[in-house]
Amino acid sequence: MKVYSLSGPSGTGKSTSALAFAHKIGVEAIIDDGLLIVNGIKVAGVSAKFEKNTITAVRRAIFTDEGHREEVMKALITYNIQSILVIGTSDKMTKNIAHRLELGPIETYYYVEDIRSQKEIQKARFIRQTQGKHVMPIPYRQVEQNFFKRLVQKGKEIFTPKREKIGETTIVLPDFQQEYIAIDKQVYVQLLAHSCKQQDIVHKVEHIQFILGEHAKATIALQLKMPIDYSIPRRVYQLQEAVQQSFFQHFGYELDNINIYVHSALQKKK
Structure with a gap:
């Protein structure tokens, strides 16, 4: 299996750009916030965004729960995954995830600055700070809305340069994202x-x-x-x-x- 890493601080737009970037470098699967996503569809895992606080969200994202870890590892075999992009906030985090899921060594490390402009990163951070919105790179229909007490809305459809649909995103307000500055x-x-x-x-x-x-x-x-x-x-x-x-x-x-x-x-x- 070819393993790639994409890291950057929270709120910089990694999940927003993940589907398009994975397609660009020829990667079929993504690990993001506890989910295994194959060709734009969630096939296993539980999102860290369903957690009630930041500590349990981080634990979910790095697969500390054995049942969660085994479910995703089994799906990796079932779907015969040959290439995967692991997303995290740092190289240390993506290495930890790769180790926990027994993916093998990471071949190439990418950073959010490699795939997003400074302008896009600045705007993503501002939206996170003032609206508390998080992006999940899976379809709206796959988000269990009963986990969220607040906003769940459709994001955008992701296409290739030839206008072939890669997938879509969903925007959520997790329960743990309670501190943000609302600007009228x-x-x-x-x-x-x-x-x-x-x-x-x-x-x-x-x-x-x-x-x-x-x-x-x-x-x-x-x-x-x-x-x-x-x-x-x-x-x-x-x-x-x-x-x-x-x-x-x-x-x-x-x-x-x-x-x-x-x-x-x-x-x-x-």
Whole structure:
């Protein structure tokens, strides 16, 4: 069996990218948070995200329970797994998992920085810190929803570059994820409006729409001041840069899209 490791701190998006990355390097199975996933489908194991506290979640993830360990080892033989990606928070953790499951030595070590951009990692961390959301790289229908008292929702479908479906993700709020900072959507809108108003070309901000999901987007409609004795595209681009800089300064990640619509221009009243 060829064994690969993917590690990185919690909340950096390893599970979000796992299916696409495994397919890219030609790996058929994944070990993630106590689950054995083969070709995008859970075939054995119990997710650590079902646990009530962080300590039992870690124990579940590293297969300290004998029944759990034996179930996954039996499935590895049943499905004749020839290649596997072990996911953990560190090399030490993935080595421990590989040892517990008797997978053999890890051939190659990958890190979250190898498969995700810094921008993606920053946004994933922010979502974890402010929404407490965790991603499971298995279909929604395979998540035992009675384990969760809070959010369980469909994530996204994962496709190859040729638009062949690899699998899908599910978003959950585990019981042990109780500490996170909730930020009201209006806070984002107010910051974006304030950033725009600081620019001397802006007469009025008419409307702002903010979306934080797979992509973080801001759509801003505004009026410009008269007279317009400058290049509008150049100054609007500078406005986008100012908004991006302010947003990053306050929230620690960048917006994916900043769409600015100029509706009109008015003479400033004396």
